[in-house]
Amino acid sequence: xxxxxxxxxxxxxxxxxxxxxxxxxxxxxxxxxxxxxxxxxxxxxxxxxxxxxxxxxxxxxxxxxxxxxxxxxxxxxxxxxxxxxxxxxxxxxxxxxxxxxxxxxxxxxxxxxxxxxxxxxxxxxxxxxxxxxxxxxxxxxxxxxxxxxxxxxxxxxxxxxxxxxxxxxxxxxxxxxxxxxxxxxxxxxxxxxxxxxxxxxxxxxxxxxxxxxxxxxxxxxxxxxxxxxxxxxxxxxxxxxxxxxxxxxxxxxxxxxxxxxxxxxxxxxxxxxxxxxxxxxxxxxxxxxxxxxxxxxxxxxxxxxxxxxxxxxxxxxxxxxxxxxxxxxx
Amino acid sequence: xxxxxxxxxxxxxxxxxxxxxxxxxxxxxxxxxxxxxxxxxxxxxxxxxxxxxxxxxxxxxxxxxxxxxxxxxxxxxxxxxxxxxxxxxxxxxxxxxxxxxxxxxxxxxxxxxxxxxxxxxxxxxxxxxxxxxxxxxxxxxxxxxxxxxxxxxxxxxxxxxxxxxxxxxxxxxxxxxxxxxxxxxxxxxxxxxxxxxxxxxxxxxxxxxxxxxxxxxxxxxxxxxxxxxxxxxxxxxxxxxxxxxxxxxxxxxxxxxxxxxxxxxxxxxxxxxxxxxxxxxxxxxxxxxxxxxxxxxxxxxxxxxxxxxxxxxxxxxxxxxxxxxxxxxxxxxxxxxxxxxxxxxxxxxxxxxxxxxxxxxxxxxxxxxxxxxxxxxxxxxxxxxxxxxxxxxxxxxxxxxxxxxxxxxxxxxxxxxxxxxxxxxxxxxxxxxxxxxxxxxxxxxxxxxxxxxxxxxxxxxxxx
Numbered sequence: 001x002x003x004x005x006x007x008x009x010x011x012x013x014x015x016x017x018x019x020x021x022x023x024x025x026x027x028x029x030x031x032x033x034x035x036x037x038x039x040x041x042x043x044x045x046x047x048x049x050x051x052x053x054x055x056x057x058x059x060x061x062x063x064x065x066x067x068x069x070x071x072x073x074x075x076x077x078x079x080x081x082x083x084x085x086x087x088x089x090x091x092x093x094x095x096x097x098x099x100x101x102x103x104x105x106x107x108x109x110x111x112x113x114x115x116x117x118x119x120x121x122x123x124x125x126x127x128x129x130x131x132x133x134x135x136x137x138x139x140x141x142x143x144x145x146x147x148x149x150x151x152x153x154x155x156x157x158x159x160x161x162x163x164x165x166x167x168x169x170x171x172x173x174x175x176x177x178x179x180x181x182x183x184x185x186x187x188x189x190x191x192x193x194x195x196x197x198x199x200x201x202x203x204x205x206x207x208x209x210x211x212x213x214x215x216x217x218x219x220x221x222x223x224x225x226x227x228x229x230x231x232x233x234x235x236x237x238x239x240x241x242x243x244x245x246x247x248x249x250x251x252x253x254x255x256x257x258x259x260x261x262x263x264x265x266x267x268x269x270x271x272x273x274x275x276x277x278x279x280x281x282x283x284x285x286x287x288x289x290x291x292x293x294x295x296x297x298x299x300x301x302x303x304x305x306x307x308x309x310x311x312x313x314x315x316x317x318x319x320x321x322x323x324x325x326x327x328x329x330x
Numbered sequence: 331x332x333x334x335x336x337x338x339x340x341x342x343x344x345x346x347x348x349x350x351x352x353x354x355x356x357x358x359x360x361x362x363x364x365x366x367x368x369x370x371x372x373x374x375x376x377x378x379x380x381x382x383x384x385x386x387x388x389x390x391x392x393x394x395x396x397x398x399x400x401x402x403x404x405x406x407x408x409x410x411x412x413x414x415x416x417x418x419x420x421x422x423x424x425x426x427x428x429x430x431x432x433x434x435x436x437x438x439x440x441x442x443x444x445x446x447x448x449x450x451x452x453x454x455x456x457x458x459x460x461x462x463x464x465x466x467x468x469x470x471x472x473x474x475x476x477x478x479x480x481x482x483x484x485x486x487x488x489x490x491x492x493x494x495x496x497x498x499x500x501x502x503x504x505x506x507x508x509x510x511x512x513x514x515x516x517x518x519x520x521x522x523x524x525x526x527x528x529x530x531x532x533x534x535x536x537x538x539x540x541x542x543x544x545x546x547x548x549x550x551x552x553x554x555x556x557x558x559x560x561x562x563x564x565x566x567x568x569x570x571x572x573x574x575x576x577x578x579x580x581x582x583x584x585x586x587x588x589x590x591x592x593x594x595x596x597x598x599x600x601x602x603x604x605x606x607x608x609x610x611x612x613x614x615x616x617x618x619x620x621x622x623x624x625x626x627x628x629x630x631x632x633x634x635x636x637x638x639x640x641x642x643x644x645x646x647x648x649x650x651x652x653x654x655x656x657x658x659x660x661x662x663x664x665x666x667x668x669x670x671x672x673x674x675x676x677x678x679x680x681x682x683x684x685x686x687x688x689x690x691x692x693x694x695x696x697x698x699x700x701x702x703x704x705x706x707x708x709x710x711x712x713x714x715x716x717x718x719x720x721x722x723x724x725x726x727x728x729x730x731x732x733x734x735x736x737x738x739x740x741x742x743x744x745x746x747x748x749x750x751x752x753x754x755x756x757x758x759x760x761x762x763x764x765x766x767x768x769x770x771x772x773x774x775x776x777x778x779x780x781x782x783x784x785x786x787x788x789x790x791x792x793x794x
Contacts, residue, residue: 070428072454072792091759155614157547171546177610260612264424265751268758269609286425287755288785 057302064296069289082296091280092297096304099250099277102182106189107245111238114196119226121197122204132201136194146188147257151176154184176258181271188254196241203237204230232321239320243312247305253278277301388414390684394673395420395427395437400499405697413691415684424751431456436676438685444481444498444670445562445742446750449580451674452484453746453793457495458675463686464494469694476501476710480741481670487579490741496674497693500707502633503735504558504668505566505655507533508640512649513540513550513628524727525734527654527663530570530596533629537605540628553629554606554618555597558668561753562744566666567593569742571658580745581790583753583782585775592658594775601765609758610765622646629653633667634732638706641719652728654735665738672710708732747789748782756781 064082068075086092121132138146154161154175162172175184207230215225231238255274259267264286267279281301284294394401394417406417420426422441430436436456442448451457464470478501485492514521517540522528528536537552557563568575573589576582585594600606606627607613613621618630619639623646630636640650655665673692675685691697694711702709702717705725709715718732719725744750760777763769769777 067788067792069792070425071431071451071456072789074792074794151614156611157549158614162545162547166545166547173546174611176612260609260614261616263751265755265758268755269612269762272762283755286751287749288752289749290788 060295060298063292064299066292068291070291071289075292078292082293083300085293086296086300092277094272095275095277095280098273098275102185102252102276103246103249106186106249107242109186110189110193110196111241111245113190113193114241115200115234115238117193117197118200118204122201132197135197139192139194139198143254143257146191147254147262150184150188151258151260176260176271178271178273181258182273185255185258185274188258189249189252196245199237199241200234203234207233235316235320236322239312239316242316243309246308246312250301250305250308251278252276253282255279256282388684388687390681391416391418392439392681392684392688393418393420393437394439394441394688395422395430396439396441396673397422400441401692408696409688409691412696413687415688415691417688431676431678434678435680436678438679438681439673439675439688442496442672442674443559443750444479444496444672445666445668446559446744448482448495448674449484449489449744449746450749452495453486456677458677458679458682459493460495460497460675460686460689461493463689467690467694469690470497470711474711474713476708476712477739477741478667478670478708479710481667482672482674484746489743489746496672497689498667498670498672498710499693499698500635500701500709501667501670502635502707503655503665503732503739504563504633505570505631505665506633506735507553507555507629507631507653507656508622508636509553509629509651509653510622510625510627510646510649511651513625517542517628519628521651522653524651524731525654527657529659530567530656531659533656534596534600534603534605537600537629538603541605548604548611549626551607551621551627552605553631554613554621554627555600555631556606556608557631559750559754560757561750562668562742564590564593564597564757565744566664566668566742567597567658569664569666569740570655570661572661576743576745580743581747581786583745583779583786585778586772589661591771591775594778595771596658598761598764598771598774601761602767608765610762622650634705634728635707637719637725637728638704641705641722641725647722647724650724652731654731655738663738664740664742665735666740666742708736745786745789747786747793752785753782756785 065079066075066077117135121128121135125131141149153159156162156172156174156176159175161175165172173180175181211229211233212225215229220228255270255276256262256267256279258274259270261267261269264283268275268283268287270279277297281294281297284290284297288294392415396419398421400422401417401419406419409415409417420430420437427437427440442451448457464472475497479494479497480490481498482496483490483492483494509522511521519536519539522533522536533553533555537555540550540552541548542550557566565575568587568590571589571592573587575584575590575593577584584590601608601610604611606629607618607621615621618627618632619636621627622630622632622636623639623643625646634652637652640647655663657663673689675682675689679685698709698711698714699717701707702714703719705719709717718729720729757778760781761774764771764774
């Protein structure tokens with residue numbers, strides 16, 4: 001019988017004190033300590049995830065099978081009724097379509113804007129730090145403040161935007177109404193491109209300088225270097241921005257902040273072009289009191305986000321360059 | 331018990347996964363975390379219950395769910411001094427209210443809009459019947475209550491009758507309007523008569539003549555007419571046209587009746603002509619005050635309460651007049667209150683007696699007297715009407731018009747089967763097409779009927 005075998009037979013509860021069995025006991029103790037350390041460090045996140053993500057999502061899933069409105073006594077179980085209704089609800093599909101259009105427009109625009117700004121402030125120019133700060137500043141303005149500022153700026157009757165148009169003899173436009181409201185919404189997104197700029201800038205600074213210098217010595221133009229070296233090496237950063245950008249854009253509540261009356265019922269008066277999916281969800285929850293139906297809407301959105309994220313990863317797997325040891329990747 | 335349940339090894343037998351010194355499996359860790367969290371949440375909830383149920387009367391704490399302007403910090407201090415009750419406020423939010431009620435720990439007093447909230451909440455059995463409290467009160471006597479407080483009554487079928495579930499803190503007759511005489515003079519438009527109503531058609535005609543535009547922007551709005559809550563305003567307009575928006579059992583709306591169609595058509599016409607703010611031409615200030623004060627709004631569909639703002643502006647006050655609610659030709663002269671904002675006590679409040687003491691104090695004692703003299707609304711106790719501002723000549727004129735208008739007050743009952751917000755939201759989704767001229771009023775009426783009646787049907791099923 002080996003020492004290990006003896007240990008496993010005679011040790012009653014993992015705390016054997018028999019002489020000659022010190023080594024396995026120590027090994028076990030180290031493993032237990034590692035386990036404890038792992039759980040100690042991971043437990044706040046796991047507890048938060050369980051309480052603040054898993055529990056609410058499970059609750060919402062259960063609600064989605066009911067007609068619960070939060071207050072009435074006679075709500076009941078409707079099985080998949082809310083999901084069936086969702087597929088025949090024109091508002092749902094219209095708002096989903098507008099949200100898709102918004103994501104397709106705003107995500108590439110903001111990534112390109114952020115990347116252009118990052119390239120500019122990565123160059124050795126004077127007062128570079130000042131420019132970086134100024135370009136990032138809008139991103140730290142609270143969204144509520146930004147919403148109020150944009151509403152005042154683009155008000156038809158007293159806004160500065162129409163004041164500028166009037167200077168050129170152009171009549172005032174109803175910026176916050178259809179069809180212009182969608183452009184104001186995209187402007188609010190682009191206004192915070194400083195966030196994307198900072199991440200792209202970090203990515204740019206991570207590109208080995210010697211690679212760019214070698215390309216220059218070989219006679220590559222600036223554009224060729226950018227296209228063949230910078231962009232490929234930046235591709236993981238761009239993928240990250242695309243995935244997080246798409247998720248954020250389909251969940252955006254920015255139209256709420258541009259609403260003249262940002263209450264649950266008031267947001268239903270938003271111009272159609274800004275009545276995005278989350279506005280529909282918000283109205284169903286809090287204006288119509290349809291907790292069950294709104295929860296079904298959220299679960300469908302969750303699944304769509306999972307699918308969209310999977311598609312983005314799959315479609316970019318051949319073009320994203322991971323700068324890691326291929327053996328380690330295996 | 332909590333610590334034992336959460337301790338490793340609590341599951342017992344030697345050699346079992348939970349024995350001392352054994353590493354926790356991930357599955358077990360998650361199970362214990364969930365158990366610990368549940369126990370923690372239960373104990374926290376228990377603490378909250380103890381605090382709430384311990385209070386009753388002076389020296390106790392009452393939780394009031396209100397909006398920021400309802401109860402100021404000074405008023406909270408005053409409550410402590412006057413009646414010895416500590417007030418803790420929770421910012422009003424319907425989702426928070428529902429969450430607190432669902433947890434069995436509701437606020438002790440809740441803000442509400444009597445005109446629309448009273449039937450909705452009373453029909454769902456979550457409001458305390460206050461009749462026994464009113465019967466015993468020496469401060470709030472039944473014969474002193476203004477008829478506007480009937481908005482807070484509901485007999486299980488109709489608003490305005492039956493037990494009282496709350497009370498209005500002050501009120502206005504919200505179909506009335508203020509006008510700026512300087513803007514009338516500038517446009518050469520004759521003033522409305524002092525005590526006789528104009529017709530809605532005349533009102534809209536004046537608004538068109540008073541509106542000034544330049545370079546595509548509106549520099550002076552002829553008039554605003556949006557009421558307090560759109561569904562309530564449409565119900566009031568329909569009554570003024572001689573009909574009713576709701577069927578007798580309040581389970582359906584009918585916008586296709588001649589009276590409702592007339593009311594709806596008028597309102598769509600108002601929006602389409604863009605003489606004032608609407609959902610297709612929103613006011614960035616979200617209320618009329620700043621625009622009226624800036625001499626950019628000739629007529630403001632606001633009741634007496636706007637006088638609270640006007641009285642503080644020495645330039646604006648002498649230029650401003652209050653006018654009676656318009657009428658439809660061949661209709662009825664009615665001048666309802668579309669809000670009647672006040673407070674109610676949830677039936678599951680743990681502290682009803684102390685809540686009632688605050689209720690009495692707020693509605694009948696020092697705060698009520700201060701509100702009455704502030705001009706921000708008509709007092710809801712008849713005995714306090716003598717405190718309404720009447721020193722300056724313009725205040726005397728306003729008071730004269732307002733007192734005459736009280737004779738035309740009536741409660742316009744709202745449905746218990748839907749919130750005003752839900753009907754407003756449906757209106758917002760459907761009506762802009764008609765306001766922009768892309769849909770006829772008849773088609774709009776049909777679509778509103780379908781959408782709103784579906785919402786009402788769901789509500790009726792849930793009330794049972």
